[in-house]
Amino acid sequence: MNAGIPVRWVLSQPELGLVLKGGGDGLGRSITLALTSELTDAQQWLSGGELVLTTGMGLPLSRADRLRYLEDLDRAGVAGVGFGIGLSHETVPEDLVETADRLGLPLFEVPLPTPFGVITKKVMQRLAEQEYEKVLRASRAQPRMTRAAIQGVRAVIKELSAALSATVLVVGSDGAIAEAHPRQPAAEIVDRITEFLTTRSDGAGSGVIQLPSRQYIVLQAITAGQTVHGHLAVVTTTALSSVDQVLLGHASSLLALDFEKPARLRIAQNRLNSQAMAMLLDEPGDPDTMWQHLATAADRTGRIRALVLWCASPSDAGQALKTVDTQLHPMNRQLFAHLAGDRVAILLPGSDNDETAEQLLVGLPAEVRATTRAGLSAPHLLRRFNAAIEHAELASSAAVPGARPLELAALAGHALLAFPEAQRVLTAVSEAMLQPLVDYDERHGTDLIASLRAYLEAHGQWETAATALGVHRHTLRSRIAKIESVLGVQLDQALVRAELLLAVVAHR
Known part of the structure; x- marks a missing residue:
């Protein structure tokens, strides 16, 4: 150690x-x-x-x-x-x-x-390798201790004991040994712990005791706010390293949470545990209980919407999540959300609209709201909430920072150009396809690109396109023939017309 x-x-x-x-x-x-x-x-x-x-x-x-x-x-x-x-x-x-x-x-x-x-x-x-090994060991031990916290105090100290290769004790607030792993301590150790704690007037003694037997007792107070719930003691043959002390602190925090857990949290935990057991008892691959849990997020028709918020930083995303929760509380509605870095995904009833979504952001600090892009999906069946989140993400990527939540359906007709990635691709394709026409127009003072656009937007209707341009249809036929010659294409092919229309739109 x-x-x-x-x-x-x-x-x-x-x-x-x-x-x-x-x-x-x-x-x-x-x-x-x-x-x-x-x-x-x-x-x-x-x-x-x-x-x-x-x-x-x-x-x-x-x-x-x-x-x-x-x-x-x-x-x-x-x-x-x-x-x-x-x-x-x-x-x-x-x-x-x-x-x-x-x-x-x-x-x-x-x-x-x-x-x-x-x-x-x-x-x-070799020293660097040892430090890396310690950090790696701690990174593996911390998640195990966190998972063990669900099972209680005994499971946490068992994991800590294995991680430190030491005897771990939990000393209650009354000074008695409440838990020990892997074995009960010797009387000498109990006496020294009792002696050390009785000399502390604040009751929150944390420190190191060195025994004549060359053992160390490291004591860490288990505290939550001003309340001291007891002490965590580690008995070792060597002093704890800084990495070991991190593991000790993590275990102490987990135990403090367990001691502080209010009654209603315990009831909720028991309910979740019952649901987990029900999942295991059901047919594998059919987690109906989890869908039932999410069902309260849907409207009466079983539909949901997804609201996705892209923020400037993870701290802003956390602030946005707190704001939404604050707005939902007086509505007597639960929060169904997923926070990942700068992104917050929130499930709303399918009957909600963009006004409801905007209302949820009221109270968000102005500087955070000004940099937040919000996207809203169309209503989806509950079991398609993944698709709803994906659609809301697309909408948010095209939304203006600080503007009202943008619904994906509102992008109809210009959706491809609304997304930066698609816009870059279309612009590159446009330059590649239309460059011969651009060069021709520059050399001859013509505007064949405008004629091509009018023809394509009129679906190849000569009269309609010619009227839009203010020319005779024979003049337009001549221009289209020239365009086919310059570009080396045949405009009577539907796929060619479709690609050229996208290219012309992107060129504009």
């Missing part, structure tokens, strides 16, 4: 060629940093856990000073000393070896071909 790697791990790396000379009793010391120093008083800048690498260049000349050099490093909490040979010293001085044995401070020989930088890199890479 504690950060660092044992000195024996460094010595076990064959490619480094390190040879232990003294201090073998301290091979379990933890290295948290590797550094090079030729200073005789390096201990002034050390905080403990360092692996000091030196060539002995600045080593004191007298035996007494050399012994003091190692003693000072040992008092500073150094994990070990690597002595490079072949430069200022051919071998590790024997008096240093004797002192290292006496102190239990690992002293090893670094051969000349092994650069200090390689040792430092090896140590730092």
Whole structure:
């Protein structure tokens, strides 16, 4: 749990060629940093856990000073000393070896071909791997603890115990051990916890107790507001790392929520649990109970609409969701919503319209409303609510920020050009198809594109198109022939006319 790697791990790396000379009793010391120093008083800048690498260049000349050099490093909490040979010293001085044995401070020989930088890199890479492993372990443990919270206190501390490889206790507000995993603690541990808590006047004691047996008891108060529900205690053989403390805090928060859970929330939880059991007892793949749960979102005909809000940020989306909930409350209506990043999807009865949807946004801060795009689907059967949300998303992508919710049906006739992605594609197609006509008009001072548009919008009716242009139909026939020649197409083909009409509209 504690950060660092044992000195024996460094010595076990064959490619480094390190040879232990003294201090073998301290091979379990933890290295948290590797550094090079030729200073005789390096201990002034050390905080403990360092692996000091030196060539002995600045080593004191007298035996007494050399012994003091190692003693000072040992008092500073150094994990070990690597002595490079072949430069200022051919071998590790024997008096240093004797002192290292006496102190239990690992002293090893670094051969000349092994650069200090390689040792430092090896140590730092291993430390980085350990930190990643801890974060990965925590990222896996937190969801397991969260899921376990549904089953109660015992399940949470079981997951925490497994994650920390430690004994976990829940101490009630009365000071008694309420839960323990994997086993009940020794009497010594209970006595020390009781002693520690009775000395705290606020009752919210959190701290670390070190036992003579070299065990640690880490206490975390389980609090909700000003209320102290008890304490979470972890009994370990090493101090908790920062990642372990995050897991402890997460477990404490989950337990606080469990202790604070009001009666009505428990009733709702029981109801959901009953529904979950009913789903499992029903035929697989037929979650009727969940559809029944969603049915209250529909109108009397069983239809719903989807309102989708795209906001400028996740915090704005959260604010929008709170505003909608506030507006629904006096209507005695439940909130059926899904929040994902910047997007909020809300189910409304199919009988609601854009005015109702707009009313739900009243109260949203002006700066948030000004950047929010709202889209509203047409009424759908409840079981097609996924399609309703998709349609509302399309409408919101074409909506103007700050404007009333846009209904997808309102885009009829110009829907393709309303969506940015479709607009970009059509513009590119338009440029590719019509460029020969654009070039021809520029060279000859004509306007064949206008003639093409009139002809296509008139569905190929010569009289109608000619009248719209104010020319004789024979003149229009001549222009259309020229257009077919320039573009290399035949306008009597329906698909060609359809593509060219989209291209002309996009060109405009």
